[in-house]
Amino acid sequence: MSLSDQITNAMKDAMKSKNNATLSTLRLLRSAMKNKQIDVQHELSDEEILGVIRSQVKQLRDGLDSYESAKREDLASQARIEIAVLEAYLPKQISDDELTSIVKKVVEESGVTSKQDMGKAMGMAMKVVQGRADGTRVKQIVESLLAVFVLMIVGVGIAFPAFAAIEIVPVSLQAYSFLETGVRIFRVLLLLFGILAVNMILHGGFSYMISSMRDESHVKAWQKIMTGFIGSIAVVLLYGVSTVVIKVM
DSSP states (O other), X not given: OOHXXXXXXXXXXXXXXXXXXXXXXXXXXXXXXXXXXXXXXXXOOHHHHHHHHHHXXXXXXXXXXXXXXXXXHHHHHHHHHHHHHHHTTSOOOOOHHHHHHHHXXXXXXXXXXXXXXXXXXXXXXXXXXXXXXXXXXXXXXXXXXXXXXXXXXXXXXXXXXXXXXXXXXXXXXXGSOHHHHHHHHHHHHHHHHHHHHHHHHHHHHHHHHHSOSSSHHHHHHHHHHHHHHHHHHHHHHHHHHHHHHHHHO
């Protein structure tokens, strides 16, 4: 039985049982379907009908937010009933954990690492979830993942040139002043700290990718990324200062 027929039968049942809330909601849906059919000039497929239903649900949710803000519980309650009626025809929504796993895989396979390509990642993710999650949920996860990628790239990009520029050259203690020798040793220690900072960014990013978006490991992974990022910046700044000190000696 097509989705259109299911809706028609549900309207008949609501009419017989005098379920006015369901009946009025489905009548509005049927009207929206007719308008859509006029626009596309052909019988609506089940997927097109689902698109109309999602649009109706979105409008109701927007209205629900306004009613709740205005403390109009009567209108808010009616909106919730209508949303429940319409959502019964939509595919079952997947959990946050499952959605996160799907979006991670899509982002990794697409090779997207920049927010400029977010539309590409969104399109691929929405195609995979096939209506089992709304665009807002998918967008939030995509933005979160891309933010991690950007932070990792920036952190490594800042730190690596500085590390590569550090020259570890055997130095005779007699050839330099005590202070200069100390500064050069300090630069070597900066190299080691910088490597640790980059490792924290990479390890934190990996942990972030495999953790749930809500659990404690997700929070710890983000903290590790931020610590490594801040550490990398500190290394670059201190390396710059030590370079200036050596040049003025």
